[in-house]
Amino acid sequence: TFQNRVFSGAQPSGNMHLGNYLGAFRNWVKLQDSFECIYCVVDMHAITVWQDPADLVAQTREAAAAYIAAGVNPEKSILFNQSQVSGHAELAWIFNCVSRLGWLNRMTQFKDKAGKNRENASTGLYVYPNLMAADILLYQATHVPVGEDQKQHLELTRDIAQKFNNDFGVEMFPLTEPIIQEEGARIMSLRDGSAKMSKSDPSEYSRINLNDDADAIALKIRKAKTDPEPLPALAKDLEGRPEALNLVGIYAALTDRTRDSVCTEFEGQGFAEFKKALTDVAVSKLSPITGEMRRLIAAPDHIDAVLRQGAERASAIAAPILKDVKKAVGF
Numbered sequence: 001t002f003q004n005r006v007f008s009g010a011q012p013s014g015n016m017h018l019g020n021y022l023g024a025f026r027n028w029v030k031l032q033d034s035f036e037c038i039y040c041v042v043d044m045h046a047i048t049v050w051q052d053p054a055d056l057v058a059q060t061r062e063a064a065a066a067y068i069a070a071g072v073n074p075e076k077s078i079l080f081n082q083s084q085v086s087g088h089a090e091l092a093w094i095f096n097c098v099s100r101l102g103w104l105n106r107m108t109q110f111k112d113k114a115g116k117n118r119e120n121a122s123t124g125l126y127v128y129p130n131l132m133a134a135d136i137l138l139y140q141a142t143h144v145p146v147g148e149d150q151k152q153h154l155e156l157t158r159d160i161a162q163k164f165n166n167d168f169g170v171e172m173f174p175l176t177e178p179i180i181q182e183e184g185a186r187i188m189s190l191r192d193g194s195a196k197m198s199k200s201d202p203s204e205y206s207r208i209n210l211n212d213d214a215d216a217i218a219l220k221i222r223k224a225k226t227d228p229e230p231l232p233a234l235a236k237d238l239e240g241r242p243e244a245l246n247l248v249g250i251y252a253a254l255t256d257r258t259r260d261s262v263c264t265e266f267e268g269q270g271f272a273e274f275k276k277a278l279t280d281v282a283v284s285k286l287s288p289i290t291g292e293m294r295r296l297i298a299a300p301d302h303i304d305a306v307l308r309q310g311a312e313r314a315s316a317i318a319a320p321i322l323k324d325v326k327k328a329v330g331f
């Protein structure tokens with residue numbers, strides 16, 4: 001039996017956005033009351049695609065600032081960056097030898113991220129899910145809050161845990177459960193309702209960044225793709241209207257309501273009206289977070305100290321687990 005423990009992380013690969021907030025950070029904050037939580041800035045994942053070194057330093061601080069500004073409490077939860085705890089890399093190597101090529105070949109995110117030029121993708125991008133399994137299992141984490149996009153990777157984590165336990169005849173790792181919330185689990189691009197909102201989307205109008213000011217948020221929502229139909233009474237009648245459904249879903253997630261209750265309130269109104277209401281809600285929810293992020297980023301020494309302390313706490317949990325793992329493997 002394993003003690004309940006939460007692990008999650010986000011990549012410091014550029015702008016933190018509304019999808020990260022609604023799909024991840026917001027949920028992380030809620031879990032702090034009921035779990036021991038470990039929240040990681042996964043800089044080793046970020047370098048699976050090229051990152052300018054100086055930018056990476058700034059982006060790592062920015063990610064940590066976003067977590068704290070969203071409500072992660074570093075006194076309570078452990079907040080650190082991955083590269084500072086060497087156990088992630090050590091366990092990832094062992095998992096490279098447990099995981100199977102056939103398993104990795106099924107990962108849809110690699111296909112999306114590698115794109116057409118697959119031969120030129122880094123090998124790190126390919127084995128990324130093995131590192132993610134190491135991130136989680138280094139702490140024997142029992143629960144991982146993630147967006148829909150990470151569900152397949154978490155299934156791989158369970159496969160790796162199970163194979164390790166079987167191969168070495170030990171109950172080393174738990175079969176980690178995902179925690180996926182109903183609203184906000186999959187926020188789509190504002191420009192294309194079939195693509196997820198992502199840091200790596202080159203269109204700046206595709207996402208609301210957590211450091212956008214009120215004018216930028218208003219402009220992006222105004223430019224968001226929709227259709228000329230009014231809002232229906234029930235969310236199920238938004239089927240076939242992915243952009244409209246996405247905006248209603250964002251409103252629901254930001255206000256902690258269901259899509260149906262949002263549709264009922266705005267039934268019969270067009271999206272020009274609805275977008276004004278959505279802008280008000282988005283600005284009032286996000287501007288305190290933006291302000292706090294800016295204050296934190298202006299004091300990088302403080303953020304660095306928080307990350308250092310977090311890395312010490314994380315290492316203390318990881319060390320005895322990694323020791324047992326190495327012994328099981330025969331190291």
Ligand code: ADP
Nearest residue numbers: 010011019020023024147185186187197198199
């Ligand atoms: P990105 O895909 O933008 O690079 P990350 O891979 O760093 O973001 O993901 C960090 C966390 O944010 C993960 O838990 C992920 O599931 C969540 N997340 C990312 N994009 C979205 C989205 N569009 N909708 C909901 N959750 C998301």
Ligand code: NA
Nearest residue numbers: 109149150198
């Ligand atoms: Na992602």
